[in-house]
Amino acid sequence: MTIFDxxxxxxxxxxxxxxxxxxxxxxxxxxxxxxxxLTDVGEVDVVRHYTKLSxxxxxxxxxxxxxxxxxMKYNPKINEKAAALEGFAMHHPLSSDxxxxxxxxxxxxxxxxxxxxxxxxxxxxxxxxxxxxxxxSVMIIRKFFExxxxxxxxxxxxxxxxxTNPASVVMCGFEVKEIPSTAEGDVDLxxxxxxxxxxxxxxxxxxxxxLGLFDRNISTIAKMLHDxxxxxxxxxxxxxxxxxxxxxxxxxxxxxHINLHKTxxxxxxxxxxxxxxxxxxxxxxxxxxxxxxERAGDRFFLNSDRPDSIGRVxxxxxxxxxxxxxxxxxxxxxxxxxxxxxxxxxxNANYLLSQLKTVYHLPVDRICKHExxxxxxxxxxxxxxxxxxxxxxxxxxHSPTIYFPxxxxxxxMIEPTETENKATLDEFIDAMKAIRKExxxxxxxxxxxxLCTPVKRVDxxxxxxxxxxxxx
Amino acid sequence: xxxxxxxxTDVRNMLGSIGVSSIDDLFSDIPPEMQLKxxxxxxxxxxxxxxxxxxxxxxxxxxxxxxxxxAGIYNxxxxxxxxxxxxxxxxxxxxxxxQPEISQGTLTAIFEYQSMIxxxxxxxxxNASMYDGATSLAEAVILAVRSNSRSKIIIxxxxxxxxxxxxxxxxxxxxxxxxxxxxxxxxxxPxxxxxxxxxxxxxxxxxxxxxxxxLEDVKQLADAAHAKxxxxxxxxxxxxxxxxxxxxxxxxxxxxxxxxxxxxxPPGYGGPCLGLLAASEIFLRKMPGRLVGKTVDADGKExxxxxxxxxxxxxRRERATSNICSNEGLCALRAAIYLAVVGNRLxxxxxxxxxxxxxxxxxLAEKGIKHVFENPFxxxxxxxxxxxxxxxxxxxxxxxxxxxxxxxxxxxxxxxxLLTCTEMNTKAQIDELMKIL
Numbered sequence: 001m002t003i004f005d006x007x008x009x010x011x012x013x014x015x016x017x018x019x020x021x022x023x024x025x026x027x028x029x030x031x032x033x034x035x036x037x038l039t040d041v042g043e044v045d046v047v048r049h050y051t052k053l054s055x056x057x058x059x060x061x062x063x064x065x066x067x068x069x070x071x072m073k074y075n076p077k078i079n080e081k082a083a084a085l086e087g088f089a090m091h092h093p094l095s096s097d098x099x100x101x102x103x104x105x106x107x108x109x110x111x112x113x114x115x116x117x118x119x120x121x122x123x124x125x126x127x128x129x130x131x132x133x134x135x136x137s138v139m140i141i142r143k144f145f146e147x148x149x150x151x152x153x154x155x156x157x158x159x160x161x162x163x164t165n166p167a168s169v170v171m172c173g174f175e176v177k178e179i180p181s182t183a184e185g186d187v188d189l190x191x192x193x194x195x196x197x198x199x200x201x202x203x204x205x206x207x208x209x210x211l212g213l214f215d216r217n218i219s220t221i222a223k224m225l226h227d228x229x230x231x232x233x234x235x236x237x238x239x240x241x242x243x244x245x246x247x248x249x250x251x252x253x254x255x256x257h258i259n260l261h262k263t264x265x266x267x268x269x270x271x272x273x274x275x276x277x278x279x280x281x282x283x284x285x286x287x288x289x290x291x292x293x294e295r296a297g298d299r300f301f302l303n304s305d306r307p308d309s310i311g312r313v314x315x316x317x318x319x320x321x322x323x324x325x326x327x328x329x330x331x332x333x334x335x336x337x338x339x340x341x342x343x344x345x346x347x348n349a350n351y352l353l354s355q356l357k358t359v360y361h362l363p364v365d366r367i368c369k370h371e372x373x374x375x376x377x378x379x380x381x382x383x384x385x386x387x388x389x390x391x392x393x394x395x396x397x398h399s400p401t402i403y404f405p406x407x408x409x410x411x412x413m414i415e416p417t418e419t420e421n422k423a424t425l426d427e428f429i430d431a432m433k434a435i436r437k438e439x440x441x442x443x444x445x446x447x448x449x450x451l452c453t454p455v456k457r458v459d460x461x462x463x464x465x466x467x468x469x470x471x472x
Numbered sequence: 473x474x475x476x477x478x479x480x481t482d483v484r485n486m487l488g489s490i491g492v493s494s495i496d497d498l499f500s501d502i503p504p505e506m507q508l509k510x511x512x513x514x515x516x517x518x519x520x521x522x523x524x525x526x527x528x529x530x531x532x533x534x535x536x537x538x539x540x541x542x543a544g545i546y547n548x549x550x551x552x553x554x555x556x557x558x559x560x561x562x563x564x565x566x567x568x569x570x571q572p573e574i575s576q577g578t579l580t581a582i583f584e585y586q587s588m589i590x591x592x593x594x595x596x597x598x599n600a601s602m603y604d605g606a607t608s609l610a611e612a613v614i615l616a617v618r619s620n621s622r623s624k625i626i627i628x629x630x631x632x633x634x635x636x637x638x639x640x641x642x643x644x645x646x647x648x649x650x651x652x653x654x655x656x657x658x659x660x661x662p663x664x665x666x667x668x669x670x671x672x673x674x675x676x677x678x679x680x681x682x683x684x685x686x687l688e689d690v691k692q693l694a695d696a697a698h699a700k701x702x703x704x705x706x707x708x709x710x711x712x713x714x715x716x717x718x719x720x721x722x723x724x725x726x727x728x729x730x731x732x733x734x735x736x737x738p739p740g741y742g743g744p745c746l747g748l749l750a751a752s753e754i755f756l757r758k759m760p761g762r763l764v765g766k767t768v769d770a771d772g773k774e775x776x777x778x779x780x781x782x783x784x785x786x787x788r789r790e791r792a793t794s795n796i797c798s799n800e801g802l803c804a805l806r807a808a809i810y811l812a813v814v815g816n817r818l819x820x821x822x823x824x825x826x827x828x829x830x831x832x833x834x835x836l837a838e839k840g841i842k843h844v845f846e847n848p849f850x851x852x853x854x855x856x857x858x859x860x861x862x863x864x865x866x867x868x869x870x871x872x873x874x875x876x877x878x879x880x881x882x883x884x885x886x887x888x889x890l891l892t893c894t895e896m897n898t899k900a901q902i903d904e905l906m907k908i909l
Contacts, residue, residue: 001580001774002580002583002584002587003584003808003812004584004587012815012816012817013813014551014813014814014815014817015817016817016820016821016824016895017824017895019824019827019828019831019899020827020831020899021827024830024833024834025826025830025833025834025848025849027687027716027826027848027849027850028848030718031687031717031718031848032716032717032718033716033717033718033719033819035816035819036591036592036715036816036818036819037591037816038588038591038592038811038814038815038816038818039811039812039815039816040815040816041812041815043553043813046553046809046812046813047553047556047557049812050557050560050581050809050812051557051560053576053577053580053581054557054560054562054563054577055562055577056574056575056576056577056580057562057563057566057574057575057576057577057578058562058566058571058574058575059561059562059563059564059565059566059567060561060565060566061561061562061565062561062562062565065567067567070567072567073475074475075561075564075565076475078520078523078524080559081524081527082523082524082527082531084555085527085528085531086531086536087528087530087531087532087533087534087536088527088530088531088534088740088741089738089739089740090536090547090738090739091534091536091739091740091741092539092541092545092547092739092741092873093545093739093741093742093743094541094543094544094545094876095534095535095541095741095873096868098535099534099535099537099868099873100534100535100741101533101534102530102531102532102533102534103534103741105530105533106530113514116512116513116514117512117514128603128604128607128743128744128745128800129603129796129797129798129799130797130798131785131795131796131797131798132603132607132796134795135645135795138645139641139645142645162786163784163785163786163787163788163789163792163797164785164786164795164797166785166789166790167785167788167789167790167792167794167795168795169790170790170791171614171645171646171794171795172645172646173645173646173647176789176790213501214501214502216501216503218503218506219503219505219506242499242502244508244511244512245499245502245507245508246499246502246506246507246508247506247508250505250506250508251506259798261798265475267564267565267802268564268565268566268567268568268798268801269563269564269566269800269801269802269803269805270563270564270566270567270568270569270575270577270578270582270801270802270805271567271568271569271578271582271600271601271762271798271799271800271801271802271804272601272744272798272799272800272801272802272803273743273744273798273799273800273801273802273803274798289641310641311637311638311640311641311644312606312634312637312638312641313607313638313641314603314604314606314607314638314742314743315544315545315604315605315606315607315632315634315635315638315731315742315745316544316545316604316634316741316742316743316745317741317742317743318742318743319740319743319744319745320740320741320742320743320744321738321740321741321743321744322743322744328523328527330514331515331517331518331523331526332474332517332518332520332523333474333517334514334515334516334517334518335511335512335513335514335516335517336474336511336517337474337517338474338512338514339511339512340474340476341474341475341476343495343498344474344476344478346495346498346499347478347483347486347487347490347495347498348478348486350486350490350492350498351486351489351490353490354489354490354491355489366501367490367492367497367498367500367501369498389571390571390573393571393573393574398567398571398574399571404786418474418475418476419475419476419477421476421477421478421479421482422478422479422482422485422486423482448770450573450574453573453574454573454574454576455572455573455576455769455771455773455775456573456769456770456771456773457573457769457770458572458573458767458768458769458770458775458777459767459768459769459770459775459777460572460767460777460779462767462768463765463766463767463777463779464765464779464780464781464782467756467763467765467779467780468765468766468767469583469586469597469598469756469763469764469765469766469779470583470586470587470590470596470597470598471583471584471587471766
């Protein structure tokens with residue numbers, strides 16, 4: 001049921017204050033519409049409608065959300081309180097710098113914290129999402145080579161990469177060349193060497209990789225790229241795994257993005273808003289998007305006087321209220337808390353791995369970082385990864401990430417994050433074991449799941465065949 | 473504190489199960505030279521009480537005042553129900569609805585949002601959001617260019633300066649060329665368009681109301697564009713205007729893009745925003761962004777699901793229509809709730825915006841501060857003053873943000889100020905302001 005299906009109200013709940021009509025500056029009739037076809041639902045019905053909708057949703061606050069690659073950690077409520085403060089929420093971006101010292105301070109300090117955590121010397125907070133950060137970074141890479149008069153057309157991407165990586169690359173005029181991975185999930189160095197030449201502008205790598213493993217050859221890869229004059233980009237989606245333990249600058253990366261809505265606890269909102277700040281080594285600083293937040297003594301200001309910048313990539317400064325939440329999070333954790341987050345994320349993941357590998361097939365049996373990949377190999381009776389994911393919903397969990405990375409057939413990528421504790425993990429393990437048993441003994445239950453959710457298995461094929469994308 | 477709740481016993485037991493003796497052992501695959509020694513250079517952890525005080529202090533360093541600033545982000549009233557509903561944690565702590573069976577809340581609301589945007593714009597399809605108005609314009613251009621295989625666009629300097637900058641970055645990245653026409657008396661004039669319009673042009677972009685607040689003759693521009701096989705992209709930064717103005721579809725728009733922040737989202741120092749993108753049917757398969765479609769579940773019950781995902785990066789990778797993944801889902805949800813609460817009263821709200829701006833304009837005229845462009849306007853207009861910097865400064869000292877100085881973007885409009893009124897500006901405020909000027 002949508003809001004359009006509700007009974008209209010003759011007496012509108014939401015009244016508009018009256019204003020004496022001046023009669024001047026009447027907009028000519030030609031410009032005006034004859035009326036709208038939105039809704040006239042009274043406030044009580046509106047509130048009940050959206051309350052009922054929320055009851056059909058599942059968030060991190062509802063239960064464990066082991067979505068690999070998404071870092072669905074707890075979203076602290078103090079961050080929400082900070083973001084609702086009128087001084088922040090109601091402040092207009094075109095207010096003068098002197099009237100905006102609070103917001104500018106938050107942005108400047110957050111950028112410094114991200115530098116401390118990753119070792120990259122300077123950050124721009126402007127990109128509004130990870131993919132936006134990737135695209136902005138590819139623009140920086142392109143500008144860097146254009147300035148040198150060096151025509152490089154290719155960017156290398158491992159076959160385990162998140163889909164946004166190749167998609168971002170082509171949005172900036174480069175060609176993608178895919179590098180295969182070894183069975184252990186490391187970049188295949190021989191394959192890399194065979195394609196690495198002076199047409200390659202950069203390589204993009206997620207570190208730790210999308211199998212949740214730290215690529216042991218990372219400094220070799222960095223050296224190979226740098227020897228050919230190419231740049232090394234880090235997709236920082238998995239930063240949660242190495243917080244306080246390792247920094248991207250030490251791994252040889254020149255440029256990276258971070259997902260604030262992953263590592264830094266800002267809420268996912270059902271599809272955003274996120275934020276994808278980008279960090280660079282000193283050589284690439286001139287190319288960062290403008291304006292940048294700068295400091296002179298104890299005053300902060302916006303600076304667009306950066307001639308080599310790729311320009312503006314957002315209408316204003318990026319998702320400020322998301323940055324604010326990340327800032328509050330880092331201030332809450334402090335250096336010990338940041339490291340503890342990474343440590344327990346990795347501990348929790350390895351614990352789940354040690355318990356679940358006895359029950360599910362584990363393609364790569366190695367100490368993992370913050371996530372690991374199982375698959376449906378050996379599961380009888382035609383029960384698939386998708387079935388298992390759906391049956392988990394009946395047990396009160398959000399499913400892990402499935403069918404990614406593509407390298408592993410039927411992948412089930414599990415990332416518990418540090419905000420789950422052993423008690424919750426043990427319950428999750430029990431659920432996964434129970435489902436495995438069901439696959440043996442009562443496969444139909446798994447194949448017809450979910451059965452206890454607000455709707456049963458949804459017909460996605462029908463939705464695509466005859467798209468109905470609005471209520472007429 | 474890091475929201476970790478494993479006990480020491482938990483840790484010991486888990487390490488035992490894994491078969492290692494310490495957490496350090498879990499990081500032994502990181503080469504020793506890369507392992508960080510010492511702690512991160514960050515300020516010490518704060519308790520919630522201390523953090524709360526700190527955030528209030530920082531918020532207090534932002535000066536608040538009665539604001540007449542718009543220019544792409546608008547201070548509209550957000551009904552109390554919007555915050556209460558959108559802040560239900562099942563909405564805001566949820567992930568992208570890839571598992572539709574437990575995401576019907578998000579999916580239904582986004583379907584409603586798509587429907588509402590289509591009703592307001594007259595377009596056939598609207599997506600689940602882009603990052604903001606500027607990037608939605610950039611992607612609207614990419615959509616146009618891919619659809620008619622041409623690589624030139626025409627814009628006017630009456631388009632928001634920041635949008636032009638973002639468009640410039642994306643055009644360079646995609647090897648597109650843009651021709652920028654100078655406005656004539658604050659409008660995108662069709663007769664200045666015609667000399668540059670030919671069959672190499674993919675799209676003509678018009679912002680309406682434009683950056684100066686003036687209402688454009690969209691139909692004439694659309695007719696001219698169509699005559700040369702080019703599309704008309706309609707960009708809107710103040711979508712409350714859609715409450716009063718003719719639908720873009722009736723004016724000949726092929727694609728509508730812009731900023732939806734005004735619908736239920738606070739200014740937030742410029743973000744998060746809400747990129748609108750809607751288009752006619754022919755663009756469906758090339759649309760970027762997520763789309764929610766209606767379907768049924770295994771029992772035949774009404775259900776919603778992300779659809780036509782083969783356009784998207786997680787499936788198509790380098791052949792995707794865009795790299796966009798996370799968008800502005802919660803902001804779109806807020807917009808849907810806002811439009812559900814306000815409903816058809818949006819038209820009255822828009823009228824109030826116009827009347828308030830009209831009142832401000834006539835009060836200023838009485839003070840000798842005249843309107844620069846003699847065009848119909850919605851809730852924004854430009855005035856000329858003797859010393860913009862001084863007048864803005866004096867007003868600020870007296871608790872008023874008196875618009876934005878156009879001189880920062882337009883050398884020709886030095887000492888011209890763009891003023892905006894919304895329903896948050898009252899007659900009393902305006903009368904008070906007049907005493908200061």
